[in-house]
Amino acid sequence: MINAATTPIRKIIHQSHHSYLCTLLMCAAVLASNIALGHGTAQTPAGPNDRTIDFPDTKEYKTLVVDLHTHSVFSDGHVWPKIRVDEALKDGLDGLAITEHLEYQPHRADLLNPDRNRAYIEAASAAEGSTLMVIRGSEITREAPAGHINAIFIEDANKLLKVKNPPTDKSDVLGYYTAANQWPSQNAVQAAHNQGAFIFWNHPDWTRQAPDGIARINDFHAQNAKNGILNGIEIANGDYYSEEAFAIALEYDLAIIGVSDVHDLIDWDYKPHEGGHRPVTLVLAKDKSIAALKEGLFAKRTVVWTRNTLMGRAPDLIPILQASLSTSKLTYRPDTSVAIVTLSNNSDMNMQLRYTGAHSLLLGPDRITVPEHGEYELHVKPGKVVDTLDLPFVVENALTAPGQNPSIVLSSQR
Template sequence: MPSPSRSATALPLLCIFTLAAVPMLNAHDHGVTELKENRRPQHRKNLRVPDLPGYKTLKCDFHMHTVFSDGMVWPNIRVQEAWQEGLDAICITDHIEYQPHAKDLPTNHNRAHDIAKDPAAQSNILLIRGSEITRGTPPGHFNALFLEDSSKLVADKGAAADAPALDAAAAQKAFIFWNHPGWKAKQIEGSYEWIPFVDKLHQEGKLHGLEVINGFGFHRKALDWCIDRKLAVMGTSDIHNLTANDYDFANGRTRSMTLVFAKERTNAAIREALEAGRTAAWSSEYLAGPEELLQGLVQGALSIGPVHHTDAKGVSYREIRNDSDLTFTLLETGEKTGLPDTIELHPGTTRMLSSANMEAATEKATYHVKNAFIRSETNLTVKLSALPVK
């Protein structure tokens, strides 16, 4: 009897392996196979931003919208996004005077906060009640935080109601900040200035902060106004769509936010820090805020290692580390030391330094932080010798 061909013997084996790849039927699944592997894992990104001595660094977004004004999402989505992206606190600030969805949803200025309240508590997200007071530009838009009842704010859009609209928020002892001061600088001449209306608010103690970073805009002049008048530096997303739709998270970007240096992780502590001006604005690579606070972030994020090797030519080697999710681009200034002119420290990275005269070079080396601003045209300055050695 002739022996079977190789192809004849391979066919049954092929059938066996093909059948083995098909999921086994489960008598208890009622004929429905669950494809759990397709679900997106539910996890929270742990944003690594250093605490400052005596303070916790809270990641906060105090400007966002839902379908209860001109946003595109239900309020609980804002909570889900905040949890997934590593935030500590949020404030939904739907417009009072602008209600484009009024034909589809009844106007209820407290409803977005009320819907988000339980999901926020379950997700360990601090939720603050707030609203956006939406006046014509100038004077522009203002956010009011820590409101008691948003329905008591002024809905009249007329210019005559501009001052009463802010007074109504002040009557509730709200923390008020001026939103995106330069958003119409090109269209409306004179709108991006320290205008009399805003100055009067400030003089009366009704203005407490300025939005220096709003979404994808860095309003640099506003930083100077904050520093000169000791107002809180605010950074916000002003998000209307899904954050994942607008921000390039796949390439490591973060939403724009406020870093609040609070005594503890509570709403009351956030308010105390805001009123004291212990804040900085952060948006991916960019930082803006008072010099002493940004120096604290640098000291907490960066460290320099001891010399770990000296070669036969007398060249010594040591590392500089960034243990945070902040980005630091260091540009050497002043006397050249032989160390790199530029040191790029992306989140969670380490760079190698080498020098034939390492101790002297480290002692002299001074760098501007290109992406950290203490005024509109002034970068933070750091000395390598001031960094902690670890």
């Protein structure tokens, strides 16, 4: 792989007519300037890219694909922020937030810069000139009942943390965490809210804080939701999916959020080259900008895509399904009244449909899969030649509420 630092050096070696020593000196100068400039911008993925997460825009909105919860070495992740940006570009994301734990920094002893905005600054500079929008955020990290809370679109991460008497030994990670936890969680959340942050409750079903794996609302989050301070809740985090969190989102009128919460590599955790994908949030936005993304999130126009399943409120989810699926012209098998309609899927999700129409199918069964960016040919028996055929389906890998699959009707004309 060619990285930003080697390209100019190579150019000089090939083009220079100076002496060997001179070339060496120039190389050293270029190398020095590259080091001084920092870590370089992220690379555009090379070659064919079939891992891009792709959902069509709806009639009314742009469908932005975002991951609002990730980590780097600035808290307990294991990669530099630029790698998060590279992965996001490979996945074709529109938006990325690196949300470091404020109170928990296992690599503290190795971090010289105390500025908690560093991960954002590094990622934003790596994403410069690319299609990726980097959003400034942090993870407020407490024990239950507050648990972990992400605040994004913040202005300054340093103001969300107050640590009295931190341990002098920088390797005392737990001591620092304990000292940082003395500042009341409500103060931290209020400080983020004062910066205009969009705030969401992370992994409320995390078994370390909810040993039965059941997300339950508590006074802390219920009050903040009621007061407009808590704006969203993760229903999908990594491999976790919480039905209870989905129900809480609907009951407390919170945005539905799905995230990777990646600490290592997306490639290792989700195997995109084998057809896997990270959980993402689809935000229905008026345009592709940070302001429109923020507006869409506060308006709760979100749909989660996790493990090849779409979840969201019907008014947000159904337009995405309708934009994804289309029908061909209605034709007939020669000399019969058996109708042929080709269903096309314009999205990244393998659509698992159950046909519920009155007319039966010639080619069974009634459960079909329209593959991602693919087609399925349906043969229907209306009994006579008709000019219009309405085809009702239940989308079995989509949910508008826990256990509730949406229905859509696709129409085909002669």
